Amino acid sequence: MNAPLYRLLVIGDESALVLPALAGGDDRKAAIDLSRVATIAEARSRLETGVYDTILVNLATSQAVAALPEEWHALASASPVLLYNPAAADARGGAATAARALPLVASANHAVPAEGRRHFGQLLEAVPDALIVTNQDNEVAFVNRAAHELFGKARDDFIGERVSFAVREGEISEIEVYRGKDVRRCELRVSRCEWEGSPAQLLLIQDVTEQKRLNEELRQSQKMEAVGVLAGGIAHDFNNLLVVMMVYAEMLREECQGDDPRLPDVMELIKAVDRGRDLTRQLLAFSRKQPATPTVLDLGATLSDLQKMFSRLLPSNIDIVTDVAQSWPVIADRVQVEQLIMNLALNARDAMPSGGRLTIAVANRIIQRSDEGVEPGDYVMMTVTDTGIGIPPDDLEHIFDPFFTTKVRGSGTGLGLATCYGIVKQAGGSIAVTSAIGEGTRFVVLLPRANETIKTEAAPAPAVRAARGGERILLVEDNSLAQRATSSMLQRAGYSVQSMANGEEALRFLRQYxxxxxLVLSDVVMPQLSGPELARQLAVSHPDLLILFMTGYSNDPIVAAGGEHRIDGRPTIMKPFKRDELLAFIGDAIERKRSAEAG
Known part of the structure; x- marks a missing residue:
């Protein structure tokens, strides 16, 4: 059995008499870690950097110390003090007595803080971060429970192992800890300490994997939110331009009768405007400003309904596999969900130019923790997996950004996956992607389980109603080009139109006339006074006045129900609209108002 180690600080030049006695003896021999100093000043310096079981002081030195109360207090408060008189007749006998007393004093010194050390040990075990103590030789002297769990290594395998980190004291270094396929991202801090009386290093390792994931999700969410606001603003301005182009293109079409050589060119112009309208709707879907008609639907049944379309859109060298389990209902817009599935399928097709396998599966999923971009709860999960070329890691971060594409220039708009992102988020779900080069890509969509039933009515087909004549419309539109085009369209249809550039002008006009x-036909997003704010003021001053909205983008919720859109409970038509759509919208509103007044 190893002899106990006693740390002894000897003060005085006569300590040579004591050393043989301390080193002598038989089975009671103690291992001595001895430090020798000549002066009190040196002793105090040693006590600042080390811990000693006993301080051995010759009597002459102690008398000198007694004359200096502060010095004596510094020694006595640091460790037990043994006094030794080398001038005594039996100096060597006294030394032997001191040697025998040393274990007793040291043991008593160890026993006093034993309870404190036990509590300290429990405290170290309770620390959630990994703690590793290494000695001057970089050998592990201590590990706590968290370190054992982080590294998946038994404590006995840790002790004595040499470890080294090129980290300066006070700095933070990021490290990765590998346990099989699991990789934990950690932060390492190194500080100096003292362990069992000797200089040591304390390694504090904090597992920040979850924190990093949450921060990344927050950063990505904030980025997508900012891009969504930008996309919505672009869609708003672009829709106003499309209104102008659509109005004048349709006017030209009306003038081109029969074999007019201009007619084919005009029809191409109208097709281009229609294509632009589709693009802005995708932008609005990404920004979650696209009107939706939520309904309770079966995601598996919706997928099954699209299978025939898959066979027409996907080449024969792509095998299509569907795995649809009985699943809970979800609440979403059916048309948007179909667009979501088709966009993901077409994305997979483009990733497999030489053929492969496309697997689409639907199943229930219970989320226990908020670690998949959604709150804990019941979800229906749809996975879309291909065996294509894969997505480079640097591109994964941008895969849902509008206009981002890995395809050849001109072969894609870069809005397909951005639209998917907006559709899923608008439905309260999440979408994530994993990919490996040469192996393929997997999209995972989570949609919340429906807890209520929403009844929807089939949207009636728009019918063009001729102007009854004499209807007077106050048109409120801040975009001058869109204002002139819309006014011209309405006047050609037989309406009397008065145009205002903003809500404030409209209020001043209505106070007098x-x-x-x-009726008032107002844009929604305008400076000074928005359309909804104008309507709220008119509801007080002119409660019987019919107010309609038109918009290409709105910060106010757009509710779709019964085949029409509403903002603040008022009928709304989405820009860009065609002539027949606008006339049907206004005609229906006038007809409903007259029926209500008559009935």
Missing amino acids: ADAVD
Whole structure:
């Protein structure tokens, strides 16, 4: 059995008499870690950097110390003090007595803080971060429970192992800890300490994997939110331009009768405007501003309904596998969900130019922790997996950004996956992607389980109603080009139109000429006074006035129900609209108002 180690600080030049006695003896021999100093000043310096079981002081030195109360207090408060008189007749006998007393004093010194050390040990075990103590030789002297769990290594295998980190004291270094396929991202801090009386290093390793994941999700969410606001603003401005182009293109079409050589060119112009309208709707879907008609639907049944379309859109060298389990209902817009599935399928097709396998599966999923971009709860999970070329790691971060594409220039808009992102987020779900080069890509969509039933009515087909004549419209539109085009369209249809550039102008006009207006057709997003704010003021001052909205983008919720859109409970038409759509929208509103007044 190893002899106990006693740390002894000897003060005085006569300590040579003591050393043989301390080193002598038989089975009671103690291992001595001895430090020798000549002066009190040196002793105090040693006590600042080391811990000693006993301080051995010759009597002459102690008398000198007694004359200096502060010095004596510094020694006595640091460790037990043994006094030794080398001038005594039996100096060597006294030394032997001191040697025998040393274990007793040291043991008593160890026993006093034993309870404190036990509590300290429990405290170290309770620390959630990994703690590793290494000695001057970089050998592990201590590990706590968290370190054992982080590294998956038994404590006995840790002790004595040499470890080294090129980290300066006070700095933070990021490290990765590998346990099989599991990789934990950690932060390492190194500081100096003292362990069992000797200089040591304390390694504090904090597992920040979850924190990093949450921060990355927050950063990605904030980025997508900012890009969504930008995309919505672009869609708003672009829709106003499309209104102008659509109005004048349709006017040209009306003038081109029969074999007019201009007609094919005009029809191409109208097709281009229609294509632009589709693009802005995708932008609005990404920004979650696209009107949706939520309904309770079966995701598996929706997928099954699209299988025939898959066979027409996907080449024969791609095998299509569907795995649809009985699943809970979800609440989403059916048309948008179909667009989501088709976009993901077409994305997979483009990733497999030489053929492969596309697997689409639907199943229930219970999320226990908020670690998949959604709150804990019941979800329906749809996975879309291909065996294509894969997505480079640097591109994964941008895969849902609008206009980002890995395809050859001109072969894609870069809005397909951005639209998927917006559709899923608008439905309260999440979408994630994993990919490996040469192996393929997997998209995972989670949609929350429906807890209520939403009844929807089939949207009636729009019918063009001729103007009854005499209807007077106050048009409120801040975009001058869109204002002139819309006014011209309405006037050609037989309406009397008065145009205002903003809500404030409209209020001033109505204060003087309220009886000269049958209805207000207002844009929603305008400076100074928005369309909804204008409507709320008019509801007080002119409660019987019919107010309609038109918009290409709105910060106010757009509710779709019964085949029409509403903002603040008022009928709304989405820009860009065609002539027949706008006339049907206004005609229906006038007809409903007259029916209500008559009935």
